[in-house]
Amino acid sequence: MLARIMRHDWRCLAADRTARLLVAVLAAFVGYGVYNGSAWVRFQRGAVAAAMEDQERRLAELRRDAAAIDPKAEPPVSFLDPRTPGVVAGSRGQRFAAAPPGPLAAMDVGQADLYPFCFKMTNRTKQTFITTDEIENPSNLLAGRFDLGFVVVYLFPLLILGLSYDLLSAEREQGTLAMTLSQPVRLRTVVLGKVLARAALILALAVGMSVLAGLLAGLDLSGPEVPARLGLWALVVVAYGAFWFALALAVNALGRGSATNAVILVASWIALVVVAPALLNVAVTSLRPVPSRVSLILAIRDASAEASARGSNLLARYYEDHPELAPAEAAPVPADFLTKLQAVQGSVDRTIEPVMARYDDQLARQQDLVDRLRFLSPAVVTQEALNDVSGTSLARQRFFLAQVDEFHRAWQDFFIPRIMRRERFAPADFDAIPEFQFREQPLASVGPRVAEGVIGLAIPALALAALGLLALRRYRITG
Amino acid sequence: MIARIARKEFTEMARDGRFRASAAVVLVLLAASIAMGWAHRREVAAQHREAGRATRRQWLEQGAKNPHSAAHYGMYAFKPKMPLSLIDPGVDAYTGVAVWLEAHKQNDFKYRPAQDATALARFGELSSAAVLQLLVPLLIILLSFPAFAGERDLGTLRQVLSLGVRPRDLALGKALGVATALALLCVPSAVLGVLAIGLASDVYSLPDDLPRLALMAVGYVLYLGTFVGASLAVSAWSGSSRAALLTLLAFWVANGLIVPRLSVDVARRLHPTPSSLEFGQAIDRDIKQGMNAHDPADRRLADLKARVMKEHGVGRLEDLKVDFAGIALQESEEYGYRVFDARYAELWGTYARQDEVQRAAALASPLLAVRSFSMAMAGTDPEQHRDFARAAEAYRRVIIKHMNDDIAEHGKGPGVEYIAGDDVWAKVPDFEYTPPGVSRVLARRWPDLAVLGGWLALSSAAAVAAASRIRVS
Numbered sequence: 001m002l003a004r005i006m007r008h009d010w011r012c013l014a015a016d017r018t019a020r021l022l023v024a025v026l027a028a029f030v031g032y033g034v035y036n037g038s039a040w041v042r043f044q045r046g047a048v049a050a051a052m053e054d055q056e057r058r059l060a061e062l063r064r065d066a067a068a069i070d071p072k073a074e075p076p077v078s079f080l081d082p083r084t085p086g087v088v089a090g091s092r093g094q095r096f097a098a099a100p101p102g103p104l105a106a107m108d109v110g111q112a113d114l115y116p117f118c119f120k121m122t123n124r125t126k127q128t129f130i131t132t133d134e135i136e137n138p139s140n141l142l143a144g145r146f147d148l149g150f151v152v153v154y155l156f157p158l159l160i161l162g163l164s165y166d167l168l169s170a171e172r173e174q175g176t177l178a179m180t181l182s183q184p185v186r187l188r189t190v191v192l193g194k195v196l197a198r199a200a201l202i203l204a205l206a207v208g209m210s211v212l213a214g215l216l217a218g219l220d221l222s223g224p225e226v227p228a229r230l231g232l233w234a235l236v237v238v239a240y241g242a243f244w245f246a247l248a249l250a251v252n253a254l255g256r257g258s259a260t261n262a263v264i265l266v267a268s269w270i271a272l273v274v275v276a277p278a279l280l281n282v283a284v285t286s287l288r289p290v291p292s293r294v295s296l297i298l299a300i301r302d303a304s305a306e307a308s309a310r311g312s313n314l315l316a317r318y319y320e321d322h323p324e325l326a327p328a329e330a331a332p333v334p335a336d337f338l339t340k341l342q343a344v345q346g347s348v349d350r351t352i353e354p355v356m357a358r359y360d361d362q363l364a365r366q367q368d369l370v371d372r373l374r375f376l377s378p379a380v381v382t383q384e385a386l387n388d389v390s391g392t393s394l395a396r397q398r399f400f401l402a403q404v405d406e407f408h409r410a411w412q413d414f415f416i417p418r419i420m421r422r423e424r425f426a427p428a429d430f431d432a433i434p435e436f437q438f439r440e441q442p443l444a445s446v447g448p449r450v451a452e453g454v455i456g457l458a459i460p461a462l463a464l465a466a467l468g469l470l471a472l473r474r475y476r477i478t479g
Numbered sequence: 480m481i482a483r484i485a486r487k488e489f490t491e492m493a494r495d496g497r498f499r500a501s502a503a504v505v506l507v508l509l510a511a512s513i514a515m516g517w518a519h520r521r522e523v524a525a526q527h528r529e530a531g532r533a534t535r536r537q538w539l540e541q542g543a544k545n546p547h548s549a550a551h552y553g554m555y556a557f558k559p560k561m562p563l564s565l566i567d568p569g570v571d572a573y574t575g576v577a578v579w580l581e582a583h584k585q586n587d588f589k590y591r592p593a594q595d596a597t598a599l600a601r602f603g604e605l606s607s608a609a610v611l612q613l614l615v616p617l618l619i620i621l622l623s624f625p626a627f628a629g630e631r632d633l634g635t636l637r638q639v640l641s642l643g644v645r646p647r648d649l650a651l652g653k654a655l656g657v658a659t660a661l662a663l664l665c666v667p668s669a670v671l672g673v674l675a676i677g678l679a680s681d682v683y684s685l686p687d688d689l690p691r692l693a694l695m696a697v698g699y700v701l702y703l704g705t706f707v708g709a710s711l712a713v714s715a716w717s718g719s720s721r722a723a724l725l726t727l728l729a730f731w732v733a734n735g736l737i738v739p740r741l742s743v744d745v746a747r748r749l750h751p752t753p754s755s756l757e758f759g760q761a762i763d764r765d766i767k768q769g770m771n772a773h774d775p776a777d778r779r780l781a782d783l784k785a786r787v788m789k790e791h792g793v794g795r796l797e798d799l800k801v802d803f804a805g806i807a808l809q810e811s812e813e814y815g816y817r818v819f820d821a822r823y824a825e826l827w828g829t830y831a832r833q834d835e836v837q838r839a840a841a842l843a844s845p846l847l848a849v850r851s852f853s854m855a856m857a858g859t860d861p862e863q864h865r866d867f868a869r870a871a872e873a874y875r876r877v878i879i880k881h882m883n884d885d886i887a888e889h890g891k892g893p894g895v896e897y898i899a900g901d902d903v904w905a906k907v908p909d910f911e912y913t914p915p916g917v918s919r920v921l922a923r924r925w926p927d928l929a930v931l932g933g934w935l936a937l938s939s940a941a942a943v944a945a946a947s948r949i950r951v952s
Contacts, residue, residue: 138570277602
């Protein structure tokens with residue numbers, strides 16, 4: 001019986017001009033969203049490629065200059081001398097630590113346009129490179145992007161509500177419900193059949209369209225874990241859609257008229273998609289405020305001022321602590337400025353490390369709270385899950401930043417002893433300069449969070465559906 | 480007659496539980512957003528003032544050093560938080576809060592508050608502006624979609640028109656009824672807002688803040704009026720209240736969600752933003768064309784030497800009364816200024832053109848016009864951010880010039896490096912920033928008001944036209 005109702009409903013939908021229009025609109029939005037997302041991916045790839053090109057060019061120049069230099073002659077400009085490790089580390093030989101766009105970034109730009117993805121490594125403190133941002137018009141960032149994630153989170157529920165706000169009420173208002181129920185069929189079966197028919201159709205279309213659009217946008221299926229990520233994406237979309245269908249079912253079961261149903265559903269949409277996230281944001285930022293960055297700036301300044309004032313002392317102490325690095329009597333490069341600078345930077349790094357750690361810690365605690373509170377709004381659960389699956393989340397950025405930290409340490413381990421020993425950089429050393437290798441955030445660390453999200457969507461969906469079916473018992477078929 | 484219709488419409492709404500519930504929610508949200516905006520702005524403004532003092536103290540107490548080292552040490556400029564940002568934070572979360580002013584380089588603003596936020600922030604802040612731009616129009620739609628269509632569904636429209644009521648009066652009366660209900664909501668919030676602004680402003684900015692607030696209110700009245708007109712027009716035109724509701728909701732979604740995002744992407748496609756690397760490389764290339772005061776082998780340095788010696792009428796550099804290093808440093812800075820001016824003008828020009836595209840899209844979405852106008856009045860739009868950036872850059876040049884002049888004047892010494900002290904740092908004046916006045920902002924942003932006026936005129940005309948051609952069944 002259920003199957004027969006579903007088939008009938010599909011036929012009705014296929015004949016309905018509004019339904020076809022809505023599906024066409026969905027297709028247009030999906031297509032445009034992915035088109036926009038892939039524009040972002042192209043931009044990020046282009047910027048990273050340009051950085052790599054810049055890096056190769058500089059290193060080639062450095063090698064050329066180093067080969068051309070007369071080993072006995074003093075260079076005319078010491079701060080450009082390719083043989084000085086401090087010069088190589090801090091300007092001419094700098095390498096980039098860059099992250100490629102997330103595996104599904106073309107589908108969901110998420111937070112990616114807010115975070116820097118390319119850092120120029122240096123022997124100085126982390127603060128000197130970590131704050132380099134991508135430049136962007138603030139009004140563009142304010143409005144956000146029209147990506148597939150936006151279509152799924154905001155527009156997809158509206159489409160579902162548009163298709164199902166009068167699921168039952170329309171039949172009653174047209175008088176067909178009484179006629180249907182004169183047949184040997186239960187009301188619950190009819191409603192379930194209608195909802196399942198619509199849900200199956202719309203969810204299949206939404207998933208199919210997103211995957212197809214993603215593939216057309218050049219998603220790399222052979223990339224590691226990309227098919228699995230696509231599968232998770234589909235799961236999230238289905239769970240989110242199911243929630244809205246269940247809500248529509250429950251509201252229809254209340255037995256009000258179509259217009260009232262529409263008002264209730266739109267109000268729920270506003271409450272869950274627009275208002276709740278904003279309120280959660282307020283709750284999170286007031287319960288777990290991040291300390292002001294302004295005071296960070298001042299702390300760093302005070303630390304560097306103090307360290308600079310004690311520059312020569314710090315240098316002396318450095319050599320006391322690291323006697324193995326003290327230069328031989330006749331050090332070849334008289335670059336006292338650079339060694340002093342390095343000692344000062346080291347001290348600044350040590351002083352501000354706890355301050356920085358406090359920020360990271362507080363940010364992590366804030367995210368923890370979001371992770372717990374997100375279940376109050378299916379829109380937030382979905383957005384976070386889509387960001388996670390796509391590799392455009394805060395978590396992935398933190399994973400990347402940890403690698404940048406590691407690279408910074410490797411960079412310093414390589415250069416600082418050479419700087420402090422006042423060595424000269426040999427041409428062979430250029431090949432040994434540390435290189436950054438990006439590692440993608442493994443799906444294993446993303447999966448559980450996404451699974452949690454899917455469960456967090458499925459439980460309220462099932463509860464709503466059950467409540468709706470239960471309430472149908474008291475449904476008045478006429479009037 | 481109009482008054483009577485308005486009264487009936489208003490009484491009906493006031494008795495409707497749905498209206499009372501949703502109005503209460505909107506009122507609470509408005510009040511809460513004002514209170515939170517007030518607290519947030521007070522905290523941030525105090526922080527930035529304190530930081531301004533601290534950076535000045537750090538500058539003055541940096542100790543004895545060569546003035547050029549001091550120029551490299553530099554100073555931070557912290558963006559002031561405008562009093563009206565408590566109503567409309569505008570792009571504040573997406574512009575950095577501080578910029579470092581140092582020798583040789585014009586820096587970008589660092590630390591965008593949005594970067595320290597979770598994914599929640601992307602859903603939007605709960606500001607009064609957001610409530611007025613998104614939620615109140617929805618309330619209007621929910622209030623007035625049945626205005627005509629509902630009466631027709633019930634059959635009362637036939638009765639009313641048979642009494643000889645002119646359809647235009649009916650439309651006006653209903654509009655007034657909705658407006659009164661809205662006023663009940665917005666007037667207390669506005670009073671609360673004025674009080675908050677009064678508490679947030681200091682004595683000097685209040686005479687500027689109140690006109691800004693008043694103009695902002697005008698913008699919102701035009702915007703919300705548009706929705707009243709559009710709702711009545713659609714309600715009169717539609718066959719059923721269901722159709723009216725769906726049409727109006729589609730308009731609301733397009734206005735608030737779709738067109739704003741579409742227009743951003745279109746703007747970016749028409750006027751692409753360069754990547755920060757591209758931008759930095761272009762500046763580096765240009766700077767390399769100029770003179771490098773640190774490079775003794777630079778040919779332009781030799782030219783400058785010759786010119787300065789000629790100006791001072793001496794044959795040898797040693798005979799100069801001033802220190803040549805200071806002059807050379809200043810000369811290369813001046814070249815840098817030309818590069819930065821040109822490159823930043825180009826970048827900001829791109830942004831401005833992107834913003835223009837978004838404003839043009841206001842012809843399809845009045846939200847874009849009111850958003851741009853409201854931010855401008857709050858002093859939180861991109862343009863006023865750039866105004867501050869320009870002021871900070873001008874101040875950077877003052878610092879650097881003081882340092883270079885001091886080197887030129889006193890740096891000439893016997894062989895050892897010239898070291899200056901606190902008295903020299905104190906010669907740099909404090910950084911004073913005056914935001915552009917309300918008249919200047921209005922002179923720039925009146926087109927937004929004109930667009931909103933156009934929308935209101937159009938929707939009212941549509942309402943009247945639809946009402947006079949209304950079909951009874």
